[in-house]
Amino acid sequence: MSKNLEFTYKLRSSGLRPTRQRLKICEVLFNRDKTFHFTINDLAKDISKQLNEKISLATVYNTVHAFKNKGYLKEISINSDKNYFDTNTTSHHHFFDQDTNELIDCTDEVVETPKIKKNILGKKINSVEVLIKVATDNQNQK
Amino acid sequence: MSKNLEFTYKLRSSGLRPTRQRLKICEVLFNRDKTFHFTINDLAKDISKQLNEKISLATVYNTVHAFKNKGYLKEISINSDKNYFDTNTTSHHHFFDQDTNELIDCTDEVVETPKIKKNILGKKINSVEVLIKVATDNQNQK
DNA sequence: ATTATATATTATAATTATTCTAAACTGTTG
């Protein structure tokens, strides 16, 4: 299982012990080709579906936050009731589909990162991100 | 008290009964020249400071949500632990100061609304907003 | 003005999401 070795190395290199639970969570999160957007609850459900064993919710929280702190995940706040994480940790933009509560990454073809002409004195810009909220147009539906 | 009459009219015209509590909350929220960013907790505290009487927290929640639904307030999610409301209901951009957790409106001089070159099929763009996260630059401090 | 009605307020309970705790367990090092 070379994927597992890969994850083991990844964890170890960032000072995280490659425990059974963390490796399982790595599998679920990083063993995919597309960017994955999820809430912690979604992830916990996914895990109990995909795996025969259960991982404690507290461990899922701990692990996701550990991964976020190590830069393997990015946290995204779109609305007050859902808190998303993203496996794409680069600075990038999003569509948010208000009908389905789905979060979709934007490519450069969709929107360019806007230029900031003035900054706040003494501060450094850490990120510039665009959020595009979309929904079905009821006025104008085919 | 002409301000009060103004608020009474505003509430009534949107189908909200101008109750004592709602008028007080209007005073605290809209009787200012600058845009006001707040969390519901902040607002509840402000109210009990500024006014001699107390308004139940449930009422503050109800009222803020009613005002948001009527378009008098805008909800803004920046991070998972704080949920902000904004008296500036136009689509606009923000600085978020990660040192102080302060939210600051951007003018057009700071950043232009980016153009969206491709949209998701069958969806309408409801808003395009830029969030600029800033913090003290420790590498490069004067 | 008085009454009737629908709506709003309130304290409190309930719910939800998240974090804390402390005991049991496991990965790593020597």
Add this chain to the structure above:
DNA sequence: CAACAGTTTAGAATAATTATAATATATAAT
């Protein structure tokens, strides 16, 4: 393999928000 530090776990604790149901109030009808 023994010892230790880090990790997991269930459940308790906390915080934010929403629901509930009794009481109060604003408005409309009389």
